[in-house]
Amino acid sequence: MSDTDTIQPVNPVLAYLRQDRLPHIWCPGCGIGSTVNCFARALTESKLDLDKVAVVSGIGCTGRVAGYMNLDSFHTTHGRAIPFATGLKLGNPDLKVVVYSGDGDLFAIGGNHFVHAARRNMDLMVVCINNGTYGMTGGQVAPTTPLGATASTMPYGNFEPSFNLPFLAEACGAVYVARWTVFHVRQVIRSMKEALGKKGFCFIEILAPCPTLYSRRNKLGDGVDQVKYYKERSVIKDGADAREAGLTFQGDIVCGKFVDRERPTWLDAMNRHYSSVIQDYQGEGHAED
Amino acid sequence: MSETPAPKGKGTVFVRVEVCKGCSYCIDFCPAKCLAFSKEFNAKGYHYPVLAKPEACVGCDMCGLYCPDFAIFGIRVKDLEKAKTK
Numbered sequence A: 001m002s003d004t005d006t007i008q009p010v011n012p013v014l015a016y017l018r019q020d021r022l023p024h025i026w027c028p029g030c031g032i033g034s035t036v037n038c039f040a041r042a043l044t045e046s047k048l049d050l051d052k053v054a055v056v057s058g059i060g061c062t063g064r065v066a067g068y069m070n071l072d073s074f075h076t077t078h079g080r081a082i083p084f085a086t087g088l089k090l091g092n093p094d095l096k097v098v099v100y101s102g103d104g105d106l107f108a109i110g111g112n113h114f115v116h117a118a119r120r121n122m123d124l125m126v127v128c129i130n131n132g133t134y135g136m137t138g139g140q141v142a143p144t145t146p147l148g149a150t151a152s153t154m155p156y157g158n159f160e161p162s163f164n165l166p167f168l169a170e171a172c173g174a175v176y177v178a179r180w181t182v183f184h185v186r187q188v189i190r191s192m193k194e195a196l197g198k199k200g201f202c203f204i205e206i207l208a209p210c211p212t213l214y215s216r217r218n219k220l221g222d223g224v225d226q227v228k229y230y231k232e233r234s235v236i237k238d239g240a241d242a243r244e245a246g247l248t249f250q251g252d253i254v255c256g257k258f259v260d261r262e263r264p265t266w267l268d269a270m271n272r273h274y275s276s277v278i279q280d281y282q283g284e285g286h287a288e289d
Numbered sequence B: 001m002s003e004t005p006a007p008k009g010k011g012t013v014f015v016r017v018e019v020c021k022g023c024s025y026c027i028d029f030c031p032a033k034c035l036a037f038s039k040e041f042n043a044k045g046y047h048y049p050v051l052a053k054p055e056a057c058v059g060c061d062m063c064g065l066y067c068p069d070f071a072i073f074g075i076r077v078k079d080l081e082k083a084k085t086k
C-alpha cells in the first residue's frame, strides 16, 4: 500500500507545527517534543484564537520550540525571553503570551527577569522544560542540576544546591504554579489549559529527559528509562507546600498544582493606581472595568 | 506511513516510519501494551513501532501525546472516517 492508495488521517499536532522546519533537531528520546504535543492539545482545548497567541523562547534545545510552532513566535537571545515577552504583552495586551524555554535559559542567565516578572505579576504563561542541565551547549551544570549529579563542568559531581523552582515561583508572586514530568502528559495538558485561561504570571515546570548529555553522563540509560523513573518516583500532591518540592538526584518528585490564586496584574495595578492619582487618566491596555 | 492493517479493535495507529527515532516512549507507555518494535529498520537505522496486538488498541492517542518526534498517533475507529474526509 502506498500513500496515494488511501487518504490517511494526519497527526493532529502537525497543524500546530511549521512542517517545513521538520524533522526537528532534538535527539532520540529527548523529552521536549512530548511537551509540544501537550501544548498543541492544550491550545486546541483552550479554544483560543491562535492569531492571538504568541510563543517566545530563549536559546537552548528547548528554545527551538518557538521556531517549530506554527504561531507568531519569537526566538530571542539567551535568557531574554521574559523581557521580550513582557514588551510584547504590554504593547499588545490582547495577546496571550507564552514563554517556552529551558531551565538554564530561564533560571541562570534569565533568573533575574523571572524573579521580577513574577513579582510584578506580569500576565505571562511560562513553561520551563527542566532537564537539569544545559543541553544545547554540552551538559554543563545548571542552577537545577541536582546535588551529586555529574555534569561536564562538575566531573566529580555537583556540590551546588539547586533551585526548587515551584517554591521560587511562589515566593516571587506567581499566581499559578505547577510541576509535572514528561510522563504526566494528561496533567501537563490540563495545567497548560488552565494557565492559558488564567490572567497573571503562571508557571509550569516540566521535568524532561536529556538522554544525550544528562542521562548518559550519569549512567541513567536512555530517555525512556528516565521517564520510567518519573513514573515510579513521582508523588502527586496537589496543593502541597512548594517548600517541600525540592528535587534530589533520582529521588522522589513532588508533582501537582501548588498555587492557584488571584493578584492584580502589573497592567491592572498600574491602571488602578494612575486612575486614582491622575485626573482624566485614560488607561492603557486592559483597564479594569 | 507504515502499512496500517484494517483495524481489529476500537482504535488504530498511524506511524510515519521515517521520522521515528526508536525511543520506545510509545511502546512503553501505551496503556493497552499493544505496540512492539518492528523487526525492520527505517532509513535512519531505527526500529519503529508496529501494532502488535491490533485488537487491544483503543485509539486513546497516548502514543501520540508521548511521541517526541510526532511520528505516531492513535485514533478511534469511529473517528477514522471523519478524519479521512477532512
Ligand SMILES: Cc1ncc(C[n+]2csc(CCOP(=O)(O)OP(=O)(O)O)c2C)c(N)n1
Residues within 6 Å of the ligand: A059, A060, A061, A062, A063, A078, A101, A102, A103, A104, A105, A106, A129, A131, A133, A134, A135, A136, A137, A142
Ligand atoms: C549570552 C549567551 N551566553 C551563553 C550562550 C550559550 N548557551 C546557549 S544555550 C545555553 C544553555 C541552554 O540550557 P537550557 O536553557 O537549560 O536549555 P536546554 O538546551 O537544556 O533545553 C547556553 C549557556 C548563549 N547562546 N548566549
Ligand code: SF4
Residues within 6 Å of the ligand: A025, A026, A027, A029, A030, A031, A032, A061, A062, A131, A135, A136, A209, A210, A211, A212, A213, A214
Ligand atoms: S542535547 Fe539533550 S536537551 Fe538537547 S535535544 Fe539532545 S537530548 Fe534534548
Ligand code: SF4
Residues within 6 Å of the ligand: B011, B012, B013, B029, B030, B031, B032, B033, B034, B035, B056, B057, B058, B059, B060, B061, B062, B063, B064, B073, B074, B075
Ligand atoms: S492509541 Fe492508545 S491503545 Fe492504541 S497504540 Fe496508541 S496508546 Fe496504545
Ligand code: SF4
Residues within 6 Å of the ligand: B019, B020, B021, B022, B023, B024, B025, B026, B027, B048, B049, B066, B067, B068, B069, B070, B071, B072
Ligand atoms: S515514541 Fe515516536 S519516535 Fe519514539 S519509538 Fe514511538 S513512534 Fe518512534
